[in-house]
Amino acid sequence: MFFYLSQFLSFLAMPLTIALVLIIVGYFWRNRIQGKKIMLTGILTLLFFCNQFIANLAMNFWEPEMKSISDLPNYEMGIVLTGMTNLSKTVYDRTLFNKGADRATHALQLYKMGKIKKLLITGGQGLNPTNPNTEAELIRDFWVMAGVLGEDIIVENQAKNTYQNAIFTKNLLSETGHDSNSNEKFLLITSAFHMHRAKACFDKAEIPTDTFPVDYYGEDIQWSLPELLYPNPNALILWHKLFKEWIGLFTYKVAGYI
Known part of the structure; x- marks a missing residue:
């Protein structure tokens, strides 16, 4: 229930949702001065969040x-969080990667x-997948195909969120003889924008980790006219990622997950 509730709250607080609500409310009140102000605020909000330089x-x-x-x-082990494959397209003879593929490929490189x-590798199916496979199993298959020994891969395929990633990993480490209270070193690998929350969850689970952020969304600063002035839909994607992560941190704190 918490998982679905947090997803719904994230939707309500997204920049695009906020801007559209303001514009729609302002439109229906357009014959009033206050309505025009609300609509203008919505338009300016949308323009702000479409600015690539600021995002x-x-x-x-x-x-x-x-x-x-x-x-x-x-390190004895790299702990890799899923969130990098496309489970909305069913296919059985390959792994379909999304933007977060660095999580798998950089771990492979290491x-x-x-x-x-x-x-x-830790991660199940997430929210409403159409593909019956789990992300962890798909990544395992990719790694084996790329030359990783099967005995060097441990799969946790039940977690649906970052909190469960940490808790289920803790249990699995104990079951496989890799006690998190030992002197073994663990390297936590996930997307850079997600690392703050992931690290906090693994600290709460008392799994000692160093971090290796991958899958960067931020780019080198460019002082160009398109970057500074042109509206860019990619900026909304960046803000969506940030707001979702900030809301996730807040809800995890309230729930006692971190």
Whole structure:
């Protein structure tokens, strides 16, 4: 229930939803001075959240800095969170990746370079999937095809959110002889915009991790005319990611998950 409620609250608080509500309310009250002001506020709100320069600046501020692979020590295990495959399209002979594919490919790179000895992938089917596969199993299949030894992969395929990722991983580590209270080192791998919440959940579950953020949405700052002035639908996507993550942090705090 909490999972669906948080998804609904996220929808209500999205920048595009807020702007559209203001514009629609203002339209129906357009014959009143207050209605015109509300509509104008909605239009200005939409223009603000469509500005790529501002959205990119906010995303860069939120995402943690990228870490150099060469500076990483060696880890016993990399813990990889799902959220990178397309489960809305059913296919049985391949893995369909979304924007977050860096979670899988960078973890694979770290494994191939000897930075992590084993890979633990955590994640089930999420919200209303049409594909019967779980994300964790799809990523496992991709890794094996790419040359990862099957015995070096641990699969947790039940988690539906970040809180469950941490709790179920804690249980699985104990079951497989990788006690999180031991001296083993774990490297947490997920998207940069999501790392704050993920790290907080794993800290709450008492799993000691270092972080390796991937899948960056922020780009280098560009002082160009299109970047500064042209409305860009991609800016709305960046703000959507940020608002969803901020709301997630708030609801997780209220629920005691972090």
